[in-house]
Amino acid sequence: xxxxxxxxxxxxxxxxxxxxxxxxxxxxxxxxxxxxxxxxxxxxxxxxxxxxxxxxxxxxxxxxxxxxxxxxxxxxxxxxxxxxxxxxxxxxxxxxxxxxxxxxxxxxxxxxxxxxxxxxxxxxxxxxxxxxxxxxxxxxxxxxxxxxxxxxxxxxxxxxxxxxxxxxxxxxxxxxxxxxxxxxxxxxxxxxxxxxxxxxxxxxxxxxxxxxxxxxxxxxxxxxxxxxxxxxxxxxxxxxxxxxxxxxxxxxxx
Amino acid sequence: xxxxxxxxxxxxxxxxxxxxxxxxxxxxxxxxxxxxxxxxxxxxxxxxxxxxxxxxxxxxxxxxxxxxxxxxxxxxxxxxxxxxxxxxxxxxxxxxxxxxxxxxxxxxxxxxxxxxxxxxxxxxxxxxxxxxxxxxxxxxxxxxxxxxxxxxxxxxxxxxxxxxxxxxxxxxxxxxxxxxxxxxxxxxxxxxxxxxxxxxxxxxxxxxxxxxxxxxxxxxxxxxxxxxxxxxxxxxxxxxxxxxx
Numbered sequence: 001x002x003x004x005x006x007x008x009x010x011x012x013x014x015x016x017x018x019x020x021x022x023x024x025x026x027x028x029x030x031x032x033x034x035x036x037x038x039x040x041x042x043x044x045x046x047x048x049x050x051x052x053x054x055x056x057x058x059x060x061x062x063x064x065x066x067x068x069x070x071x072x073x074x075x076x077x078x079x080x081x082x083x084x085x086x087x088x089x090x091x092x093x094x095x096x097x098x099x100x101x102x103x104x105x106x107x108x109x110x111x112x113x114x115x116x117x118x119x120x121x122x123x124x125x126x127x128x129x130x131x132x133x134x135x136x137x138x139x140x141x142x143x144x145x146x147x148x149x150x151x152x153x154x155x156x157x158x159x160x161x162x163x164x165x166x167x168x169x170x171x172x173x174x175x176x177x178x179x180x181x182x183x184x185x186x187x188x189x190x191x192x193x194x195x196x197x198x199x200x201x202x203x204x205x206x207x208x209x210x211x212x213x214x215x216x217x218x219x220x221x222x223x224x225x226x227x228x229x230x231x232x233x234x235x236x237x238x239x240x241x242x243x244x245x246x247x248x249x250x251x252x253x254x
Numbered sequence: 255x256x257x258x259x260x261x262x263x264x265x266x267x268x269x270x271x272x273x274x275x276x277x278x279x280x281x282x283x284x285x286x287x288x289x290x291x292x293x294x295x296x297x298x299x300x301x302x303x304x305x306x307x308x309x310x311x312x313x314x315x316x317x318x319x320x321x322x323x324x325x326x327x328x329x330x331x332x333x334x335x336x337x338x339x340x341x342x343x344x345x346x347x348x349x350x351x352x353x354x355x356x357x358x359x360x361x362x363x364x365x366x367x368x369x370x371x372x373x374x375x376x377x378x379x380x381x382x383x384x385x386x387x388x389x390x391x392x393x394x395x396x397x398x399x400x401x402x403x404x405x406x407x408x409x410x411x412x413x414x415x416x417x418x419x420x421x422x423x424x425x426x427x428x429x430x431x432x433x434x435x436x437x438x439x440x441x442x443x444x445x446x447x448x449x450x451x452x453x454x455x456x457x458x459x460x461x462x463x464x465x466x467x468x469x470x471x472x473x474x475x476x477x478x479x480x481x482x483x484x485x486x487x488x489x490x491x492x493x494x495x496x497x498x499x
Contacts, residue, residue, distance in 0.1 A: 023327050026288075030326040030333040039340035046339060046428075054432035062304070070309035126304060126443060128427050131331065132297035133307035134443050212431040246332035253428025254339060 040249075047251035051180070058186055059211035062124045068135040071127075071194065073201035076173060079165030079221035093205040098189070102161075102226035105152035112191060112205055118142035121188050129215040130248060139209050140192035145183045147225070153179075157227040161234065162208050165221035168241055175219040176231055176239040176250075177210055186211040189222065214252035216242045265397065267485035272361070275352040276480055282345040283461075285325060285337055286418075287454060292324035292334035300451055304442035313448070342422065349415050356411075365399055366408045372401040390471055392490040406460060414456045421450035 029035045079085035088096040093112050100108040122140040144160070160182045164173040181187060189206045191198055198204045203220025210217045217240070231237060236244025243250050268276075298319075299312035306312065321327035325337050356362045371377060381401050384390075391400065399407065423429045424437040424446035440446040468476045472488070479485035 019322070023322065026325045027327055030330070030336065036336060039336050042343050043336060043339035045343060050426070050428035050432070054428060057431045059427065059431045060434045066304055068305045068307065068310065072307040072309060128425070128443065129297070129307075132293070132447060133299070134305045135307045136305045212428050214427060242332070246330070247336065248332045249335070249339070254426035
């Protein structure tokens with residue numbers, strides 16, 4: 001009896017310590033190193049596979065009846081940490097201008113009225129947060145490709161970086177797209193959401209919509225779009241705030 | 255009568271493809287489950303339909319899963335996604351190869367497809383009673399899967415694992431752009447997420463019963479047969495049980 005009990009105790013103690021060793025091992029493997037690099041490499045297969053699968057396919061567009069009754073605002077709720085944004089917000093962004101620069105032939109300064117005067121695209125799409133929730137909303141704005149046509153990218157341009165007014169955890173928020181996603185028909189600069197001017201908590205005056213990717217790519221409070229040849233050398237070098245700060249994937253299609 | 259005198263009969267029970275797939279699954283399903291629970295902790299609410307977020311009605315809301323059952327053990331959905339998105343390829347490639355191979359070598363049809371007669375309520379009920387009484391088949395009869403085994407293994411192979419992979423893909427905005435029908439098949443992305451979670455719960459239930467049955471049926475013989483393929487045929491205990499009757 002005691003023999004059995006002690007054996008059982010020994011076995012469960014063994015199982016527990018083996019379990020905690022395994023868990024500690026997994027934690028260690030999660031950190032930077034060859035194993036994590038290998039996992040990220042395998043994970044990157046999703047990017048290639050999805051690109052091959054989707055071509056220029058559009059994300060599904062819904063009808064008004066499908067829309068979320070209450071679209072949750074997430075992440076930053078204001079760009080007020082940026083003095084420039086704050087002063088424009090005080091005058092309803094009447095004097096605000098979007099800068100398009102970097103590797104372009106003709107740098108642009110576009111007012112909100114100029115963006116509204118461009119051909120518009122309206123789309124009712126599903127916004128999927130990396131956390132798991134979804135909300136369906138209606139977005140309107142000019143296609144990013146119109147702006148890129150006006151500015152004319154230089155041949156060396158490979159990425160578009162979206163510089164935002166908001167600070168997250170004290171750092172400037174930013175995001176980036178490659179040229180394929182930048183020229184996608186549903187990639188727009190939304191100044192309108194659900195039929196109204198974009199509210200401050202959803203990213204006024206304009207927010208990027210890249211509908212084939214997760215929510216953290218949908219940068220709010222966009223102030224400047226910069227065409228670059230590489231993402232290296234900018235902030236953490238991984239092409240976005242969440243990519244730099246937590247290691248989320250740059251390709252956010254999954 | 256004289257079975258006791260015979261040396262135990264050893265038979266080759268599991269072919270290499272089954273053994274390989276089994277142990278790949280032990281690793282990849284465990285990693286997918288534990289990293290999945292960490293990702294779930296980022297938003298531990300489930301919904302039905304296309305959308306679902308904090309203002310919407312959840313059908314299930316759970317407290318966070320504790321660190322001893324998540325990968326990593328500290329809060330990081332980002333690190334959990336690195337594991338989950340990498341081992342998804344291991345899990346998906348392995349089951350695709352195994353399904354194709356099992357169709358080719360006849361394993362699916364011969365060993366796993368239930369026969370019509372086995373699905374009769376009478377047969378099913380008898381098998382349930384036998385399991386509940388821990389009466390396991392002996393001799394040659396122990397070589398073929400009984401109907402509850404067929405339903406459990408077949409259910410994992412053609413329902414739970416394909417279901418969890420397809421609902422996983424249906425949560426990807428990139429895959430959804432290419433295949434609008436995929437999330438639609440499950441009633442929308444949030445329904446797919448709910449079903450993803452339910453399939454995971456089904457796999458956990460399978461795991462618990464599977465381990466219990468292995469322990470009851472003789473863990474050393476069972477584990478050896480899944481490693482080397484060799485299985486010792488259980489001896490009939492008819493005489494012994496007669497004494498007790």
